Amino acid sequence: MTALLEAPTDLRFDEIEPPTGYYRDRVYGAWRSLPWPDDLANLPATLGFDVILWAEQWLVHHLTGQPWRFTRAQKRFLVQFYAVDDQGKWLYRRAVNRRSKGNGKSPFAAAMLLIEFAGPVVFHHFDELGNPVGVAHRVALVQIAANSEGQAQDVLLVANAMVSKRLKMAIGFDAGKLGSAAKSGSRMQILTTSVKSAEGDPATFIALEEPHHMTTSSGGKAMADVVRRNVAKSPDGLARICEFTNAHEEGGGSVAEDTFESWQNQVAGKTPRQDILYDSCEAPAYLSLHTDLDVQLGLRAAYADAPWVDLDRITGEIYDTSTPVADSLRYYFNATAANESGWIDPRAFDEGAHPDIRIAPGQMIAIALDCSKSEDSTGLIACRIDDGFVQTIRLWQKPHGDRGKGWLVPRDEVMTEVEMLRTAYRVVAFFGDPSPARDDADESAYWGACFDQWHQDFRDDLLIKASATNHTVFDMRTSGPGGADRNRLFTEEAMATVQAIDEDKTLKWDGDAGLRMHVRHARRRPNKWGFSLGKANRDSKDKVDLAVTMVLARLARRLVLLSGKTEETPVDRSVFQE
Numbered sequence: 092m093t094a095l096l097e098a099p100t101d102l103r104f105d106e107i108e109p110p111t112g113y114y115r116d117r118v119y120g121a122w123r124s125l126p127w128p129d130d131l132a133n134l135p136a137t138l139g140f141d142v143i144l145w146a147e148q149w150l151v152h153h154l155t156g157q158p159w160r161f162t163r164a165q166k167r168f169l170v171q172f173y174a175v176d177d178q179g180k181w182l183y184r185r186a187v188n189r190r191s192k193g194n195g196k197s198p199f200a201a202a203m204l205l206i207e208f209a210g211p212v213v214f215h216h217f218d219e220l221g222n223p224v225g226v227a228h229r230v231a232l233v234q235i236a237a238n239s240e241g242q243a244q245d246v247l248l249v250a251n252a253m254v255s256k257r258l259k260m261a262i263g264f265d266a267g268k269l270g271s272a273a274k275s276g277s278r279m280q281i282l283t284t285s286v287k288s289a290e291g292d293p294a295t296f297i298a299l300e301e302p303h304h305m306t307t308s309s310g311g312k313a314m315a316d317v318v319r320r321n322v323a324k325s326p327d328g329l330a331r332i333c334e335f336t337n338a339h340e341e342g343g344g345s346v347a348e349d350t351f352e353s354w355q356n357q358v359a360g361k362t363p364r365q366d367i368l369y370d371s372c373e374a375p376a377y378l379s380l381h382t383d384l385d386v387q388l389g390l391r392a393a394y395a396d397a398p399w400v401d402l403d404r405i406t407g408e409i410y411d412t413s414t415p416v417a418d419s420l421r422y423y424f425n426a427t428a429a430n431e432s433g434w435i436d437p438r439a440f441d442e443g444a445h446p447d448i449r450i451a452p453g454q455m456i457a458i459a460l461d462c463s464k465s466e467d468s469t470g471l472i473a474c475r476i477d478d479g480f481v482q483t484i485r486l487w488q489k490p491h492g493d494r495g496k497g498w499l500v501p502r503d504e505v506m507t508e509v510e511m512l513r514t515a516y517r518v519v520a521f522f523g524d525p526s527p528a529r530d531d532a533d534e535s536a537y538w539g540a541c542f543d544q545w546h547q548d549f550r551d552d553l554l555i556k557a558s559a560t561n562h563t564v565f566d567m568r569t570s571g572p573g574g575a576d577r578n579r580l581f582t583e584e585a586m587a588t589v590q591a592i593d594e595d596k597t598l599k600w601d602g603d604a605g606l607r608m609h610v611r612h613a614r615r616r617p618n619k620w621g622f623s624l625g626k627a628n629r630d631s632k633d634k635v636d637l638a639v640t641m642v643l644a645r646l647a648r649r650l651v652l653l654s655g656k657t658e659e660t661p662v663d664r665s666v667f668q669e
Contacts, residue, residue: 165195233295
């Protein structure tokens with residue numbers, strides 16, 4: 092274990108940018124997501140410090156009986172989780188604590204259950220120094236939700252064992268196998284697996300145990316929906332949910348994956364609020380399981396918060412041929428792993444992210460536009476001709492909930508963005524898939540007038556045409572003239588993109604969270620030319636449109652290069668910059 096913790100410095104550490112929402116831990120080499128300021132004076136007002144003092148005074152370790160002590164990472168999580176605004180309301184509506192196996196998630200979850208059960212977690216007032224002061228719930232209802240009663244019961248038993256004798260006497264604690272209670276009427280209970288009976292419970296706090304296993308088929312998603320509705324109606328937004336999870340499987344459709352994607356949308360600025368607290372400590376994506384050094388560095392990073400873990404034993408589990416690589420990534424590196432049918436390796440794609448790079452004005456680019464009318468997303472992407480760098484320009488997608496009723500992709504905004512590209516850059520190829528959607532007003536093609544205009548605007552600037560009859564229309568429907576050949580070209584480029592990501596490590600992109608998410612959603616779709624990409628199934632709500640647009644932009648670039656016309660139109664190299 093000691094040798095692993097003293098692994099040599101990783102020279103790649105500063106070369107690969109973490110994904111959106113993450114930052115580098117320069118002590119252990121991990122990628123972390125918990126927000127934490129460089130200057131502690133910038134911490135928000137919080138009940139967290141009092142909560143920590145309360146827990147370490149009243150709780151004991153479930154195995155040793157010694158006073159309970161949080162790790163530094165757990166303390167930081169609590170400080171942020173119990174942060175409040177100037178009105179005493181929570182800054183974070185829900186939270187996730189994601190860690191590798193053996194990292195102590197269950198005892199930490201048990202400690203938080205007891206804090207919510209009897210600790211000072213209800214904002215009361217600000218003291219004379221402006222610090223928030225909390226009190227205990229008058230009557231708390233703390234619940235544990237899991238895929239099975241056994242999983243939930245394990246956490247409850249740990250919580251019962253963490254109650255000190257002094258606390259038992261002080262609150263009249265009565266421990267049970269399915270639920271525990273205090274003389275105040277407060278309860279801590281296992282949430283029934285019956286969705287109907289759980290609906291409407293006035294919970295004050297709910298712990299979701301192992302939501303990476305909660306899927307539609309297991310009934311876990313329906314349970315998660317119920318508990319979110321239950322806490323949403325709590326007075327003053329006091330009730331909250333915290334998930335305690337391992338890394339999810341990409342495309343597995345779990346509750347943990349849904350929450351991760353919601354958080355990614357927030358940190359990417361695609362939602363009005365940022366109120367999900369996501370705490371993950373992961374091995375960087377460029378580390379693999381194929382070299383001893385990478386395994387040492389990866390475990391050192393992923394288990395930075397758990398000095399008690401025997402990393403030699405974990406190393407043995409990784410090298411055991413009966414352990415699937417995907418399991419080692421998820422459970423020991425705390426990294427998301429590709430679904431078996433996934434289009435690409437998500438960690439390899441992350442390795443190519445460069446948020447610090449942007450295409451400079453005046454540079455030669457190919458652009459692609461994958462169009463929809465309302466349900467699917469519409470994406471616009473540029474690909475630099477010089478080196479193939481991919482930059483997401485814009486994503487239009489249906490807003491969530493009531494805001495999405497009657498929503499249509501704003502064609503005027505799309506046209507404005509395209510015109511901006513024509514003005515700012517040297518667009519030499521434009522491939523747009525218009526979709527078969529019809530306008531509700533007159534049944535004309537929804538995107539017809541737009542593409543007619545673009546055909547006129549770009550015809551003198553483009554080095555290649557998207558199709559025989561239109562400079563910008565690259566219609567992917569196989570039923571139309573030339574459709575089969577366009578699908579063949581797209582399939583070839585989809586496979587070339589996989590090779591560039593997974594094997595050659597040559598694809599560089601801008602780190603856009605939307606593109607990252609859509610690429611991770613994409614699944615391989617075999618056809619007579621090889622394999623293309625698409626959604627998990629026709630009814631899937633997981634969008635892949637930006638992934639399709641990226642392939643289309645790369646195809647446009649490749650055909651420009653194959654045409655040889657760039658050599659006839661030299662570019663001022665002085666404008667190329669990163």
